[in-house]
Amino acid sequence: MAVQWYPGHMKKANDEIREALKKVDVVIEVLDARIPVSSSNPMLKKLRGAKPCVKVLNKKDLADPEVTCRWIEAMEQEENVRAVAIEALKKKEVVRVKQLAMGLAPNNLKRGVRALVVGIPNVGKSTFINTLAGRKVAKTGDEPAVTKHQQQVRIDGGPKGFDIADTPGVLWPNLADHRGGIRLGATGAVRDTALDYLEVAPLAVVDLLTHYRELLVTRYKLKVVPEVGLELLAEIGKKRGCLRKGGIVDLHKAAEIVCKEIKAGDLGRISLDWPEDYPEEESPSTI
Numbered sequence: 001m002a003v004q005w006y007p008g009h010m011k012k013a014n015d016e017i018r019e020a021l022k023k024v025d026v027v028i029e030v031l032d033a034r035i036p037v038s039s040s041n042p043m044l045k046k047l048r049g050a051k052p053c054v055k056v057l058n059k060k061d062l063a064d065p066e067v068t069c070r071w072i073e074a075m076e077q078e079e080n081v082r083a084v085a086i087e088a089l090k091k092k093e094v095v096r097v098k099q100l101a102m103g104l105a106p107n108n109l110k111r112g113v114r115a116l117v118v119g120i121p122n123v124g125k126s127t128f129i130n131t132l133a134g135r136k137v138a139k140t141g142d143e144p145a146v147t148k149h150q151q152q153v154r155i156d157g158g159p160k161g162f163d164i165a166d167t168p169g170v171l172w173p174n175l176a177d178h179r180g181g182i183r184l185g186a187t188g189a190v191r192d193t194a195l196d197y198l199e200v201a202p203l204a205v206v207d208l209l210t211h212y213r214e215l216l217v218t219r220y221k222l223k224v225v226p227e228v229g230l231e232l233l234a235e236i237g238k239k240r241g242c243l244r245k246g247g248i249v250d251l252h253k254a255a256e257i258v259c260k261e262i263k264a265g266d267l268g269r270i271s272l273d274w275p276e277d278y279p280e281e282e283s284p285s286t287i
Helices: 006-022 041-050 065-075 090-102 125-133 178-185 195-213 213-220 227-238 251-266
Strands: 026-032 053-058 081-085 111-117 151-157 162-166
Touching: 006 111, 006 251, 026 090, 041 251, 053 065, 053 090, 053 125, 065 081, 081 090, 081 178, 090 125, 090 162, 111 125, 125 151, 125 162, 178 195, 178 251, 195 213, 195 227, 195 251, 213 227, 227 251
Parallel strands: 026 053, 026 111, 053 081, 111 162
Antiparallel strands: 151 162
């Protein structure tokens, strides 16, 4: 997928992450539970080295719960990694992340625990931080790249306190994994202006057809279900009235509808990354 969306502040953010990692005890990586591999920044694994990490699968209410459980089990195969699924607006679930992070931090600290919160755009990182802090300290919005600058946030003071460093959402310079690029586009991690709906949607509906045929058929009231992405998109376009003069289907309009409805969770609880889609060397424990 030809998504090349790497604004200048993202390069700066990568440099900031590299420096911030030297000063923290644990990393909290916020992921989209629907695409826990595609929404993981592959540079982070190399940057953090042996630093403990809590992987937070946010938006669990949009993801397939069975698949999410399998991802958590896979992620926790890595030493010094814990994983948990949450909804970022739920205080008890967010506090659980803090508890896991403090449990992973070295136990001989004379100061409080310092954590670095990272995540690619639009995974809900800022909402997570605001819920944890109990106040609005990070800007939120339903579009990627809202957070532009790093900031320090004190959650609890004292020797047993908890401080976090917030970083801008960072995509990597080249989305080389074609599957990952498609799934990032479909779930809203990439700005509309950098997204080719007509490239994303045909492949996304084939993903859905593979694992969620019934949800797809029900949502779009399909009687004919082609196996080819563009043909399937055309059927969806007919059902949604995406027609030009002469009864020609406006595929771009149909593609935009599909992508926006996947992003919003209108099809039901779905996961686009499945463990069996990734060979062992691409599993979250090695990214």
